[in-house]
Amino acid sequence: MSEATGLRQPKKASADLFRKLGVEPVPDNEKVQEAIRHLDDFRFRVRSFVMAMESCVKCGACAEACHTYLGTRDPNNIPAGRVDLIRKAYKRYFTVQGQLFPGLVGAQDLDLETIEKWYSYFYQCSECRRCAHVCPFGIDTAEVTFIARQILYWLGIAPQLHAATAEAILRTGNHMGLTKAGIEDTLEFLAEEIEEDYDGLKVEFPVDKPNSDILYVPSSADFMLNPNTLKGAAMFFKYVGANWTISSEITEAGNFGYLSDQSRIQREMVTRLFREATKLGVKKIVWGECGHGWRAAKMYPPTVSDLPGVKRIPITHIHDEVEAYIKAGRLELDPKRNDRKVTLHDPCNYARACGHSDNMRVIMNAVVPKGAFVEMKPSREANFCCGGGSGILFDDPDMYQFRILASNKKAEQVRETGADTLCAPCSICKAQLYPMVKEHKLPVEVVGLIDLVGHALVFRD
Amino acid sequence: MPFVEVEGKQIEVDEDGFMVDPSQWWPGWAHYVAKQEGISELTDRHWQVIEFLKDYYAKTGIAPMIRKLCKESGIPLKEMYELFPTGPAKGACKCAGLPKPTGCV
Numbered sequence: 024m025s026e027a028t029g030l031r032q033p034k035k036a037s038a039d040l041f042r043k044l045g046v047e048p049v050p051d052n053e054k055v056q057e058a059i060r061h062l063d064d065f066r067f068r069v070r071s072f073v074m075a076m077e078s079c080v081k082c083g084a085c086a087e088a089c090h091t092y093l094g095t096r097d098p099n100n101i102p103a104g105r106v107d108l109i110r111k112a113y114k115r116y117f118t119v120q121g122q123l124f125p126g127l128v129g130a131q132d133l134d135l136e137t138i139e140k141w142y143s144y145f146y147q148c149s150e151c152r153r154c155a156h157v158c159p160f161g162i163d164t165a166e167v168t169f170i171a172r173q174i175l176y177w178l179g180i181a182p183q184l185h186a187a188t189a190e191a192i193l194r195t196g197n198h199m200g201l202t203k204a205g206i207e208d209t210l211e212f213l214a215e216e217i218e219e220d221y222d223g224l225k226v227e228f229p230v231d232k233p234n235s236d237i238l239y240v241p242s243s244a245d246f247m248l249n250p251n252t253l254k255g256a257a258m259f260f261k262y263v264g265a266n267w268t269i270s271s272e273i274t275e276a277g278n279f280g281y282l283s284d285q286s287r288i289q290r291e292m293v294t295r296l297f298r299e300a301t302k303l304g305v306k307k308i309v310w311g312e313c314g315h316g317w318r319a320a321k322m323y324p325p326t327v328s329d330l331p332g333v334k335r336i337p338i339t340h341i342h343d344e345v346e347a348y349i350k351a352g353r354l355e356l357d358p359k360r361n362d363r364k365v366t367l368h369d370p371c372n373y374a375r376a377c378g379h380s381d382n383m384r385v386i387m388n389a390v391v392p393k394g395a396f397v398e399m400k401p402s403r404e405a406n407f408c409c410g411g412g413s414g415i416l417f418d419d420p421d422m423y424q425f426r427i428l429a430s431n432k433k434a435e436q437v438r439e440t441g442a443d444t445l446c447a448p449c450s451i452c453k454a455q456l457y458p459m460v461k462e463h464k465l466p467v468e469v470v471g472l473i474d475l476v477g478h479a480l481v482f483r484d
Numbered sequence: 485m486p487f488v489e490v491e492g493k494q495i496e497v498d499e500d501g502f503m504v505d506p507s508q509w510w511p512g513w514a515h516y517v518a519k520q521e522g523i524s525e526l527t528d529r530h531w532q533v534i535e536f537l538k539d540y541y542a543k544t545g546i547a548p549m550i551r552k553l554c555k556e557s558g559i560p561l562k563e564m565y566e567l568f569p570t571g572p573a574k575g576a577c578k579c580a581g582l583p584k585p586t587g588c589v
Contacts, residue, residue, distance in 0.1 A: 034499055034500070035499075036499065037485055037486075037499055039485050040485075040499075183498075183499040183500065184586065187498070187584070187586045188586040188587050190586075191586045191587070197587070198586055198587025198588065199546070199585060199586060199587045199589070200545075200546065200583070200586060201546050202544060202545035202546055204543070204544040204545060204546075205544040205545055205546030208543075208544050209546075209548075209549050209552070212549065212552050213549075216551075242588060243587055243588075244587055244588035244589060246546075246549060247547065247548075247549055247550060247573065247585065247589060248549075248550060248573075248588075248589060250549055250551050277587065277588060279587065313588075414588070416588065416589070418570075418574065450587075450588040451588050453588070454588040454589055
């Protein structure tokens with residue numbers, strides 16, 4: 024189907040993989056009816072979806088706000104146009120005008136070809152919500168993307184990357200399929216590195232330690248790609264004398280379920296988190312650097328899990344923790360150690376969904392020399408996505424080319440700052456930007472924010 | 485899942501052509517993948533990386549942190565990308581019969 028229509032689509036997961044996830048793919052001749060049935064369910068359950076379907080007047084404000092449209096100039100990537108791929112069917116089946124005079128109101132029968140378009144375009148949307156930020160009606164297109172991806176998943180259509188990640192989640196509790204042996208070996212290696220690089224400083228990385236006060240939940244990608252983020256966190260916990268641990272059962276700040284299957288995989292992650300937090304007896308959960316995962320953890324646990332711990336164990340972000348210590352004057356930091364010209368990429372889910380812009384700046388200004396931090400334009404809640412948001416980190420050639428286009432705007436922003444360091448404190452942003460800064464020939468190093476904190480901490484005996 | 489035939493053996497692979505069962509690995513597999521990856525010949529340096537990955541995976545069940553791979557195989561990151569153009573996490577792991585990394589990579 025994808026070849027016949029010439030659509031840009033990520034590689035699809037196989038039927039076998041879906042069966043491992045407990046989903047029997049729906050046969051082609053039943054997909055349309057099944058999709059309509061799901062749309063019907065969603066319109067009764069999700070008010071934000073109905074508003075998105077009913078209210079858009081095609082004013083066009085969202086077009087130039089979307090980095091995907093700016094990069095591809097494909098009208099179906101205008102947020103209003105993308106939503107129209109669903110709205111046409113909504114009007115056809117659920118409005119009187121659309122049932123009687125479909126041609127007059129832009130209503131259209133749903134068919135397999137349109138479902139293939141959903142797969143293409145709702146996986147080019149990064150759920151960054153920059154369109155929601157500018158919509159005069161307050162339509163949040165990401166809410167529609169969530170629903171489109173959920174219906175596709177139930178039909179048995181999802182990117183290989185997302186389905187394989189879901190499978191790793193069910194098997195291990197993290198996206199990368201990390202085992203306890205692998206986790207411990209990696210952390211031992213990092214402890215040695217800290218000892219070598221910081222004058223014999225001894226830092227522990229406890230794993231599954233009972234009676235800990237804090238459960239630290241890092242991104243599993245930190246174990247392969249972002250070692251300095253893990254090190255920074257451990258050095259901070261050491262500095263403040265925290266009784267902390269990592270859990271090998273939930274070594275994952277992200278939640279790919281939130282990005283493609285909110286009904287089961289998102290729930291599994293949250294249930295696992297609170298089960299482990301309860302088992303370890305922690306008083307608080309501290310989140311690592313991950314944008315979508317922080318949104319999922321900060322806002323939605325009570326809506327997807329009924330374990331009592333969901334309401335009793337507080338969750339904070341490590342940036343909030345560090346900010347609080349800085350404001351209380353309890354961290355000695357030497358900004359000269361980060362003698363760089365740094366700009367900050369605001370991860371979309373931090374800045375537009377979690378009110379998380381100020382704390383990053385409090386930290387940044389404390390860990391780099393005065394004047395070394397340059398803001399991107401625009402920044403904070405108006406910032407542009409890295410182009411990989413919502414896990415669209417596909418590496419098949421067609422989609423990789425798309426990632427380059429989708430990061431055009433980001434590259435332009437970074438170049439204008441003249442910075443040599445691009446701080447992007449989110450694992451998806453990092454995974455997107457490591458290769459993209461090369462593709463766009465940007466002379467910057469991509470780092471996390473906690474990396475800079477760890478490096479600036481002054482330890483005294 | 486699909487199968488490919490390499491040197492007369494039927495090998496089950498995932499959608500991206502990564503070997504499903506690492507215990508089936510033999511050197512012929514690495515040569516087969518190298519060709520797909522546009523690597524003209526596997527040199528001693530390539531084998532250093534492949535052997536390290538295989539051992540590490542057998543011990544821990546995961547692919548190593550990239551920095552650890554470079555440090556312990558003695559091959560700097562820049563050279564790693566020259567050896568395996570699609571990178572250590574993809575090209576090199578594929579040659580060594582490890583599963584494709586998932587999540588934010």
